[in-house]
Structures are given as C-alpha cells and as structure tokens.
Amino acid sequence: MSGRNISPNLALDQRIAERRARGERIVHLGFGESRLPVFPPLREALVEGAERNAYGPVAGAEDVRTAVAGWFGRRALPTTPDQVIVAPGSKALLLALQLVHPGDVLLPSPCWVTYRPQAVLAGKRALGVPVPAECGGVPDPDALRARIRRARAQGQRPGILVLTSPDNPTGTTAAPALIRELCGIAEEEELLVVSDEIYRDLLHDPRRPYLSPAEVLPHRTVVVTGLSKNLALGGWRIGAARFPADEDGRRLRDDVASVASENWSTLAGPMQQVAAYAFAEPPELRARLAADARLHARVAAAVYERFVAVGAVCRPPTGGFYVYPDFEPLRAVLARQGVSDDEGLQRLLEDHGVAVLAGRHFGDDPAALRFRAATSMLYGDTREEQRAAQQAVERGEDPLLLPHVAEVLGDLERALAKLTAV
C-alpha cells in the first residue's frame, strides 16, 4: 500500500504555505479554501457547544438533524431528521457511501480530486465520463450512456453516479434539463445518485434555476453538503448527508451510520452545536452568506476574465469559486517554453508565482493544457484585509478596487502576460 499520496490539493497547499513562509510572493489559486474570517455567531455557537463532551448518537443529536432537515426542506427537499447524518466533513460521508453501496463509480471528468481515490480505497473502479461543453460537474448524457454500455460489456458494474453542482473544478452549474436527463439514465440503469451540493448556496446569481437530482429521483439520490465552503469553515470539518425516505434509503443510512460508528463515531459535540445554528439559517447568517457569495462571484469572474484575455478558453463561472481554463489555443507559445502537458503548465505557472492544480488531478487528460484555479484565497492574507473585502461587498462597492485585491490580480495579469508573450 506504499506509494500512496496525500490528496494533491492538500499537498499543494502545504507546499505553497511553506514557500510563502520563506517570504515568496505567490498568487495562490491552488486550493479550494474560502479564506475568510469565522462569522462571530458561529464562534459563539462553538463556545456554547463546549459542554457537549458526551459521545451522543452516531448520526448526530436530534437538534442538529432537525436543523439540517429544515435546511433541505427550504430547498424543495422535504426531509425528516431521521433522513440525516452529520459527520466531520462531507468527505467522510462520501467515503462511507462508497464503502457501503455496491458497484463501480461513474464520475464526471474532470471532477473533485477526492472522488477517485475514495473509489479505489473502497475497492471500486472509478469510471470517468467527460463533462459536456456547457458545464462541468456532471457527465455528458450521451457519453454517460456509452460509458455504461462499455462498462457492462467489460463486466464492470456501474452502481453509483456522482453529480456535483455547482461544481469543483469548473465552477459551473448544471441546468435543470440536463439534471433531468441524467436522472432518467440513473433510473434506467438503477444507479444510486450521489449529489454533492456543497456549493449550492454559492450560486453567483441566486435567481439561477437550480434542480437537485433528489427532486427528480427522491428514492435513489443521496445529497451531501457541508459548511466548509459557504461559511468558510473548512477547518471546522462539518458535513451532512440526506438519505431517501423509503426503506432502501433507511437501509443505506443505517449502513453509513454503521461505518460512521467504526470510523469517526460522531461529529464532535461543539461542531454539532455550530451545525444546529448554521443549518437553521437565522437572518444574520443568510445576510453574511449572500454577501460572501457576491464576493466569490466578483473575484471568480475577474480571474476568469484574465485567463480569457490572454487567449485561454474557459467556461464562465456561475457558482462556487473556481475557474477551469483550457490553454489549448496557446499550445505553440507554451511549447516554446518546453511545456506540452498540464503538469508542465502547472510548473511554469508556479515558476511565475501562480499556484494552480493541473487537470490530471481531477481525472482530466494529462496531455490537455487545463488546470483549476481556485479564486477563494485572493481576499487578503490578513483578517483585516479579508474583512475589508467582505465590507466592500456589503456596502455595494467593488472589492476589486481594494489595493490588496487589485495587487494580487495585477500579479496574476503580469505573470500571464509574461508566459504568453514568449
């Protein structure tokens, strides 16, 4: 089992942190962390939760599961508390799901770095399917049908379909019609749909139509979410899953609870208090979240524009805080600098002071010149700068005009200009 690596995004973040600690100036687009301060009422909930030092129920205490059920209910997914499990991150829930539900895993390609190694850890095959031209996070329907046929012909057993919207790494959102078509395939092929909706509250335009697969296929969809992205709480490790209400759904929930009880036991008590507060969505929290979503939208759009300006092809971001440019139109320019694949491009960018993560880590073709740029760490290195960025948005001002944001975007522009002007 040696030769394992830690998740490449976490490894990159550690390397960049070390380079910065040595005083190097780097535009850090390499890590999908919302680098913003903790919203004070969340800290208060943590403190209130300190007395929760008993183990408590594996799936989470009643008050937490009730809050999570309400959260889903307000998103067109009526839910009872017994359909919910909370955990130290949605990642742990996704792994548990893969450990208990049989069959190989169909993944959009590119997709989040973790789905594939989790499938391997669970003894499954990861079957990548290209995403459509219009958005990432979900497979192209025709390609999905073909992949399933091919898989079955080869004796593989596709059992799980992972959909992510808005997605990581492309920062785009699947249209309702596309979700419906994919759900039709899942129903025909008897697949469990795992719908990763962790970026759902970070739609750049809150009026954008959103459809969860759980609305279409309630009996075969598990939805996972968490507080890491929308509330900038990655380091607090809070995730939740919603299981179908029927008999099969209850069995699946029990199976995941079984794995939970042998793995993480239960979400830490103080974090359960935080989850109970956050998933209840009091008005002050909604206001904070809405403003932060506008900040993410503005900065992601700015980074997108800078890649497109130098000739890259890129889907415009519509949710979360990622863009996924394709430097194919610049292949000749890059070839002159010895770059012919995505890791070469990642290295060249890093040499120019820009950290990104090559497409292969998301299951993409290594020969392509694609990478993910996470835009959520550009709000400032200090809490003061980050608060200033939030306050600019709150006041209706443009956060790009703040000197520290303008500076890092300037660094990015200069780096891109240099490596595309060779």
Added chain:
Amino acid sequence: MSGRNISPNLALDQRIAERRARGERIVHLGFGESRLPVFPPLREALVEGAERNAYGPVAGAEDVRTAVAGWFGRRALPTTPDQVIVAPGSKALLLALQLVHPGDVLLPSPCWVTYRPQAVLAGKRALGVPVPAECGGVPDPDALRARIRRARAQGQRPGILVLTSPDNPTGTTAAPALIRELCGIAEEEELLVVSDEIYRDLLHDPRRPYLSPAEVLPHRTVVVTGLSKNLALGGWRIGAARFPADEDGRRLRDDVASVASENWSTLAGPMQQVAAYAFAEPPELRARLAADARLHARVAAAVYERFVAVGAVCRPPTGGFYVYPDFEPLRAVLARQGVSDDEGLQRLLEDHGVAVLAGRHFGDDPAALRFRAATSMLYGDTREEQRAAQQAVERGEDPLLLPHVAEVLGDLERALAKLTAV
C-alpha cells in the same frame, strides 16, 4: 452490505438514554464514557482555537504535533513531531492503519468492540486469541504462537497484532514481562504492533510499572492514544498516533496521512488547539487528571467488589474504568431464570435495571456468562453531582459516601442480590 449494525456500545447507549428519558431508573454500566464535566481550561483552548478555520496540514499543525511528541517523550518514547498524526478520534486512526497495512489482524479476546468490525471493513480477517488469566488486552503468548501457526497453515497472513493496556473491556494492565514476551513474538513473526494506549494515563496506581511495546520494538510499533478517556472528551473526538522513526515508519505514516486526506482531511482546527494545550500537560491539567484517575479507580473497585460479593469471578481492575466479571459460578442460579448465555445475562441484568454489554460483543465466547461493566457513568447525572464526586477526591474524601454515588451502588447491590438469590 445491508445488515450492518452500528457499534453495539453506541447502540446500547442510545437505547439506555431513551429509556432514561422516559423516566426509567437504570444503573448504566453499558458505555465506556467518562461522564465528567469539561475541565474549564480545555473550553478556553477551544474558544482560542475558533480562528483555526483553514484546512491546515493533514497530519495536524506543527504546534499540535510538537505537543503530542512531547507527551510521548515524557513516557519514555522520544518522538519528533513528524512521527505524529492527530485525527478526530483514535478510532479513525486505527481504521486507517488497518486499511493501509497488509495482513490479517491478531486481536486479544475479549477486546474492544471496534477492532473486529474495522478489520472486516478493511477486508481483513480478525483472528481472536484468548487473553491470559492475569490480565486482558493482550493475547496469551502460547495461545498467540499456536494461533499464528494455525493461521499460516490455513493460508492466512497475520500482519498486525493489537495490544491494549490498560485495556477495555477488562480494566487491567499487562505486566512488562508479558509485553516483552509478546514483542518477541511480534519480532519473530514480523508483525506490526498496534499499541492502543488510550487508557495509559488512567492507571489506578500511578506507580504501577508500565511498558509500552514501542519501547521494546520501536521499529514495528504504532502507538495510538486520545483525549476521550483521560480528559472526559469523548464527544470532542481528539486522537493521535505515533509512528516509528525509521523509513518503514515514515512510509506507514505517509500511507495513513493519505487515507486521512481522503477521509477526514484533518482534525478540526479548534480541536487542534485543545490538543496542543492538553498534550503539553500543564500542571493544572496533570492535577485534574490525577484526581480523576483516583475517582475512576475508587468506583471501579467498588463495582468489582459488588460482583465478587455475589459470587462472580473477576480480575481486579488496575486501569481505566471497566470490570469484566464471569458469572460461571452462578450458572445454575441463572439457568433457573432461563439464562444460559451472555446475551441472556445482559437481558436479565437490564430487566433488573442494570445495563451492561455482553461478552460476545468483545469477541468472547457467547456461551460464557461474561460481560463488561463500564463504571465511568456512575459519578452523577448532573454536572453538580459529577463535580461533587471530583471534589470529594480532591479533598481526599471517599466519593462512595456521596449520596448519589451510594444510591446507584445500592441499586446495583439490590439488583445483583435479587438475580443471584433465585
């Protein structure tokens, strides 16, 4: 994968909590939770850690790993920070170890409820070996040699030996000579020793000689520990592992970090702050821990005496907060009440208002009349009662004289008298 169950101890605890919520009076010996208040400086550390909302390194931040390394160093195990991984509970680390290290798992029988299902989850065989007469937590050396021979003859591949001292479920401590003999076998048979030392700081007599397998076999021992038991923080989920310092140890640590990065990502930031404080062991914390260890010792001894008084056979507890009585001498009496196995005995005790966990859940022979009684939830149902129990010990008084403690022990006595006087 259906038919999975949640860990039987967690399930029992949920059932008893529900019965108590309905107003039933039950002596709860069914769950190994230290039911004591959070020590206030730990709460302060949690609050200070609130700003740790970034993901941070998978293995844990430098300050935490340094504190844990110091903790091991003060226990005759010189350690550098890079030998350490922290996690949301030692359970998660134990599962990760089983997932990455090849070979089947040799377990003492009886042993903690979780090792066996974890082995199954990791695709391994769990090979139980009876414990010696003098203590639990470790296999009898002769039985271990025989079991390994038999396993190899059957084509099984023993690869891991789990040792627990002080142990759960017997509450006993392995003597240094025994540890040495077992380490000799591990060396001969090229086994990885996983030494679960989570109860190490809860020796009833702090002068009792203690030997960690990592002192004897530094190159092939991983030590796991946590704050759930000694600091009554089960619900906060904080665990740590120490890996060997050599090349193989580093590889194993990297493999576990890889699983961590795909499972729990990292220990929650505020909990890392708590761990940094607690593993540094400031004087006020040592005093708290020493007093709590005396409380555990006194109450465990009292429960032990009550079982022995009605005719059960039992090893005297020397660490942690468990006793593991054998009601074999009472088989005829129990048979008259329709009880012929451990689950029957557990049910009969529960009918008499005493919750325990039958031996089979620890891998013991179901036909035996053995069970585990956890004594750590007898300090009171309210924080005031629990504090009173702690304060009695601090003042050098006998906590058994407190009315609420005397009452629950009286309930236990009466229940035992009733079911042994038939």
